[in-house]
Amino acid sequence: MTVIPRSFYGCDTVDVAKKLLGKILVRQINGEMISGIIVETEAYRYKDDEASHTYRGMTKRNRAMFGQVGKAYVYFTYGMHYCVNAVARSPDYEAGAVLLRSLVPQQGIDFMMRQRSTSDISNLTNGPAKLTQALNVTIHEYGEDLTKQSGLYIIEGLKIKKSDIVSGPRIGIKKATDKMWNFKLRTDVLSKL
16 A cells, blocks of 8 residues: 655646546544545646636635645535545646545445435445545545545556546636546446456
8 A cells, every 4th residue: 555655746736637537535523434436537737728727726615735845725615515636737837636426435435325315326325425425524634645645545456548437627627628628437447346
């Protein structure tokens, strides 16, 4: 179980979003390990990305995106859901993060089912808010160091080829819709997990 090092996150946000596919997000809570394979991500950069939370500068909410790479940026949205990001950017940018959009559950599936009040495995972690609910990720994980075995971290997983990845427009945004910065595994690759 090799934890992804901080240097991994110190590259272009878009590249990190692709490279996170196949990695494993781990949540440790009350002595239980819950995990899933990351199968969908979205990149959000800085001044060149009008859809990014950082586009208009630093706020109390988005300050993690300007902070140390390899940390968790958790935010509350629509007055009811949390979403989790990995702070990632090259030295050329002041801010950036990768939204973790979807997982294939691995460990702690019973825990996830209780958290989500469903026994439908295909519906447990197939969206950013479902993912955080299933893993009980809240604002308490804001700033968590993903590069250390803590309550929330990312480890090595599957080897993913570039040809296994499809890109498209990011979901649920109204600005910068021309950026094809949503990345996910091809359906045929996903079906084998």
